[in-house]
Amino acid sequence: MSTPPTIVLVGHGMVGQRFLEALAERGLTATHRVVVLCEEPRPAYDRVQLTSYFSGKTPEELSMTDMEFIAAHGIELYVGDPAETVDREARTVTAKSGQVFEYDTLVLATGSYPFVPPVPNKDAEGCFVYRTIEDLLAIEEYARTKATTGAVVGGGLLGLEAAGALKGLGLTSHIVEFAPRLMPVQVDEGGGAALLRTIEDMGLTVHTGVGTQEIVTDASGAVTGMKLSDGSELATDLVVFSAGVRPRDQLARDCGLTVGERGGITVDEQCRTVADPHVFAIGECALASDGRVYGLVAPGYEQAETAAATIAADETDQLSFTGADLSTKLKLLGVDVASFGDAHGTTDDCLDVVYSDSRSGLYKKLVIGRDGTLLGGILVGDADAYGTLRALTGSVPPISPESLVLPAGSGGGAQLGPSALPDEAVVCSCHNVTKGSIRGAVTDHQCATVPEVKKCTKAGTGCGSCVKVLGQLVTAELEASGVVVDKGLCGCFSQTREELYEIVLALRINTFQDLLDRYGREDARGGDGCEICKPAVGSIIASLAPTIGASVYVLDGEQAALQDSNDHFLANLQKNGSYSVVPRIPGGEITPEGLIVIGEIARDFGLYTKITGGQRIDLFGARVEQLPLIWARLVDAGFESGHAYGKALRTVKSCVGQTWCRYGVQDSVRMAIDLELRYRGLRSPHKLKSAVSGCARECAEAQSKDFGVIATSNGWNLYVGGNGGATPRHADLLAQDLSDAELVRLIDRFLMFYIRTADRLERTSTWLERIPGGLDHVRDVVVEDSLGICEELESLMAAHVSTYRDEWAETINNPEKLARFVSFVNAPDTPDPVVGFVPERDQIKPDLPLLSIGMRPLENAEDVLEGSAQR
Amino acid sequence: MTLAPETTDLKIQLRLDDGKGAEDAWFTVCDLSHLLPGRGVAALLPDGRQVALFRDRGGRLYAVDNRDPFGGAAVLSRGLIGTHQGRPFVASPLLKQRFDLLSGQCLDDETVRIATYEVRAA
Ligand code: SRM
Ligand SMILES: Cc1cc2nc3c(=O)[nH]c(=O)nc-3n(C[C@H](O)[C@H](O)[C@H](O)COP(=O)(O)OP(=O)(O)OC[C@H]3O[C@@H](n4cnc5c(N)ncnc54)[C@H](O)[C@@H]3O)c2cc1C
């Protein structure tokens, strides 16, 4: 027979895909026919990042399969066609479609299936597992339409991930764990206690030490609750089983391959099945030669490499798989939990170093050998050091273990940067990449950025937990090799935003072109700038407008061309090309008449209305040509722009305060309104948010704001640098017991100092963390006036306050500007046909199918166009 | 594309793709003065397609398809334009992918390209 030898791969999961890449790297795809049987309806995707589907990743973005790679290597991939039987005698595999494939080598990479405990009604409607994209789609659909409460059976790594996802879907979430603590495999009792507190603080309910005995259903067979082993019953509409996984070894059992007592296809150190030299097993379905089934991706990748190397019989590259690291870090729930190495201290004679602070949910334990070797550890509440510590495991750390667990800034605490790691330390354990290879990528392969290093070494492309360390290593290596890390704003300017601010202010430069042509990089001068520097410089000019002699109207002259697309239309662009409208509602206070006007406008224009998280009202679905009509009515009723589109002051939230509340000690509403009116329209490096609470109960959440104010019986406390968002930060107290005037003066200085020195898109929180000296330095500058600039800061703010004008009022009175608010320059009366809506819960939402089709046939397009072309 | 001296009478015209180059293949869109240097506008073609037209600070004109191929909405005309390695581009206002204004090539995803049109001021 002249056909090339055939490799058949059963299972196209993460490990299967890695195996194909390993075959290609060794040239085996050129010499072999490679057939892949893939059971799922889509080729291999990133199961580790599965949960990120709920935070917006699409199935396409999760894909790990490059179809060009498959085609280029002539791989025959049969999607949605699982293997059904294997005939080892005849060396054939029969797929579900009936196709029969002969093989010379068979590789099983069938992964695992979720274990569902055999409780009554476990298959009821509303019961799910958590393994595939299809599982998530089904959970999402059910949660959206039929459930308000969800329970996860199993409080391990995956269970917590699933519970976090249910919560993210808006369900009240419960976790039921049989063991006495959460994540029993990874953390010990102390860590479990800290973890429990953190998880409960996030609003999840945890039931430990109880088993699930029965799923309770209603007459239609849908889940209504579950009976627990302590006799209680938990009401829930949705159950996710996450009680561990079992190797998928049925195919192997059926064809007589050896499997372990507790499952898993038995293989040797080369990943060859012990029963048949022509068959290999890799990934979660394999029982490795050390007697373990690994449920993590990194060991699976190593097995994939080992099997490919063995098939290549590549003597120089004879790999073997004898065991692997089980380090893990919890993703996505917003809780820092990590365990690595010998986390439970099972090594003889080892010692623990423990730091525990139950008040703040911190628990850190390091396991140290007699000779000082770091053997492993558990981090709960703060896992920043995970990347470095994991890589140091197996060596003696250069500083004492005590100082490694103490929090930074506590005196004894020390930060151990990745520079302390030896070259052979494994930084990325998903892809087994050492510090040495990362440095090599920078020095020998000229990689100058983290994405380049990721591409070159694969480090950081698995679970992502090493990316932070990776970034630090790349910067350190670049700096060490004398490369000046370019801190310039963008490809057009070599200065930072702060430097550009200083130039604009000192030289009173008030156009972008002037700045670019005089101070831009040589080859950018005379050009158009880019999407980074135009809005950044536009913002600097707007912040300083009255002082440098620029127009205070952001759509005037050249400034109009600089504004980001949202600022250009003074509204927020939505996914289908329509806009949202947010009128300012200072302090969240609004009259019934105001509400009625907003309601009438929304009704008349058919807009979707929603109360925002910022104590005001958002009107969605306005077409660009409707914006001026809507605003004409809003302005007429006394409303003005809320700058929801701008990097500018958003809202100053307030609680009802002393006027009504029995605890209030100051008039928080009055102060919030004063502050909002004072700083409205102020352009800044990023958006600015504020809040004022009437007492220490803090109903306005001031400590999560860029500048937050809390009333005291003696005045006001000012907090700065708070942030919600993806990396929340509690604000720091800047000054106490201020009078009204002192408070305003201090905020003036603080904001202007921030605007002057922050990077583009840097919130006050990240700015405070970044600038040398941090909060103490800021306090020196704005309270003690250590730089002698406070007078200037105050006068800059005074100039802003006195020249503020509502930009929407200005726009609706300017016919030339109004002409821009059309969908089509040559058909000003025709609305954009791509902007369509469909009903949802008595209101509207964007018509998404329309977006994917791209065009709706225009009725009478010719008529509409006629005569309008010459406008 | 043509360098256009600024006079009020000039009209922006697009060549529609019959490819024959006949004078009547030029479709008149609007007055040149409607285009603010550094920004774009959208125009509707007789067959319902949408075109994004831009004018850079040097007065050069560009025309590409108005649809953002990533998000589906017809919004590229509202993006910011700039210069990257000497070539003009527009950044989508949705998720900021950049497109070369001369070739239509997406600079952030080599597999994506949008249609371009010949445009002149006459
Ligand atoms: C409408 C609203 C959600 C809602 O329905 O309630 C909202 C909607 C958007 N938020 Fe928000 N955020 C809204 C309150 C919040 C809050 C809560 C708050 O302000 O109290 C937060 C957390 C607090 C914080 O900012 O620290 C918040 C944190 C964010 C972030 C993350 C910021 C960060 O520093 O990490 C972004 C992304 C960004 O700005 O880069 C964002 C971005 C956005 C954008 C602009 C996304 C976009 O580019 O389209 C959304 C625009 C909506 C629109 O078109 O009008 N939104 N957003 C809320 C408007 C409040 C308002 O009246 O102005
Ligand atoms: C939500 C979630 C989070 C996770 N987080 C982490 C993490 O942070 N870190 C980590 O290391 N690991 C994590 N894992 C585990 C990791 O995903 C697995 O270790 C990895 O996917 C194993 O790869 P595999 O190829 O062996 O199995 P899989 O990726 O499961 O692939 C096996 C494939 O084989 C297919 N198959 C089965 N039988 C057949 C057949 N007869 N014919 C054809 N095809 C068949 C299956 O449908 C499946 O597509 C997580 C898993 C989940 C579900």
Ligand code: SF4
């Ligand atoms: S913060 Fe204090 S004053 Fe304001 S509503 Fe809450 S309890 Fe009342």
Ligand code: FES
């Ligand atoms: S350790 Fe998982 S990606 Fe590097």
